[in-house]
Amino acid sequence: MKREELRDLGLSDEQVSKVMGMHSAELNDVRANLQDATSERDQLKKQLEDNDNELTKLRDSAKDNETLQKQLDDLQGKFDQSKQDSENTIKTLKLNNAVDLSIAKSHARNTKAVKALIDMDKVKMTDDGLSGLDDQLSSLQESDSYLFEDQHNDTSNSTHKGNPSGGNGEGTDDRAAFKAALGLKD
Numbered sequence: 001m002k003r004e005e006l007r008d009l010g011l012s013d014e015q016v017s018k019v020m021g022m023h024s025a026e027l028n029d030v031r032a033n034l035q036d037a038t039s040e041r042d043q044l045k046k047q048l049e050d051n052d053n054e055l056t057k058l059r060d061s062a063k064d065n066e067t068l069q070k071q072l073d074d075l076q077g078k079f080d081q082s083k084q085d086s087e088n089t090i091k092t093l094k095l096n097n098a099v100d101l102s103i104a105k106s107h108a109r110n111t112k113a114v115k116a117l118i119d120m121d122k123v124k125m126t127d128d129g130l131s132g133l134d135d136q137l138s139s140l141q142e143s144d145s146y147l148f149e150d151q152h153n154d155t156s157n158s159t160h161k162g163n164p165s166g167g168n169g170e171g172t173d174d175r176a177a178f179k180a181a182l183g184l185k186d
Contacts, residue, residue, distance in 0.1 A: 019182060026111060030104050037093040044086045051079050095125045102130060106137050107149040114140060114147050 001023055006016040059072050099118065100111055108114040117140055122132040141148050 015182070026104060030100050030111065033100060034097050037097050041090050041093060044089060048083050048086055051082065055079055091125065095120075095123065095130075098125060098130055099123060099133060102133055103137070106141070109147055109149060117144070117147075 001020070003016050003020060006019055007013075011019065055072065055075055058068075058075070099115065099120070103111045103114050103118075106114075114137075118133065118136050122136065124131050
């Protein structure tokens with residue numbers, strides 16, 4: 001979304017600034033979620049690495065002691081489970097961040113509202129990207145179009161009634177409808 005595109009739609013500089021502010025706020029939320037997930041993933045990887053190193057040291061030092069060997073085997077089992085849980089958490093974080101990004105790219109007005117309507121059991125992460133999300137987003141765009149920004153790039157057939165500044169009173173209904181569509185107050 002560019003300022004020039006919004007100006008071409010007939011928005012004033014103030015309206016363009018408000019729209020860009022809302023768009024930036026939504027993108028900042030997505031970026032913050034991605035940064036949090038990346039930090040959490042890195043922390044989990046470091047924790048797994050430390051646990052693995054500790055288990056290796058213990059195993060090397062306790063080869064002859066049966067009790068210690070049993071404890072090590074128990075710890076290894078717990079470590080393996082912890083590693084599996086961490087990998088599952090990382091997969092879930094990657095999937096959620098990819099879904100959030102795709103929803104934002106679909107020009108959703110509210111990412112959280114759209115995500116609440118997505119059946120995440122049908123969305124899978126593959127080598128080619130996400131599967132099962134595009135169909136759901138397309139369906140939502142048809143059934144609940146109010147959740148998404150209008151994406152009409154062809155402004156060549158646009159007509160505006162009256163003075164866009166509203167000086168003579170003509171076109172004020174169009175302007176009020178446009179503000180209402182953007183969620184702006186008079």
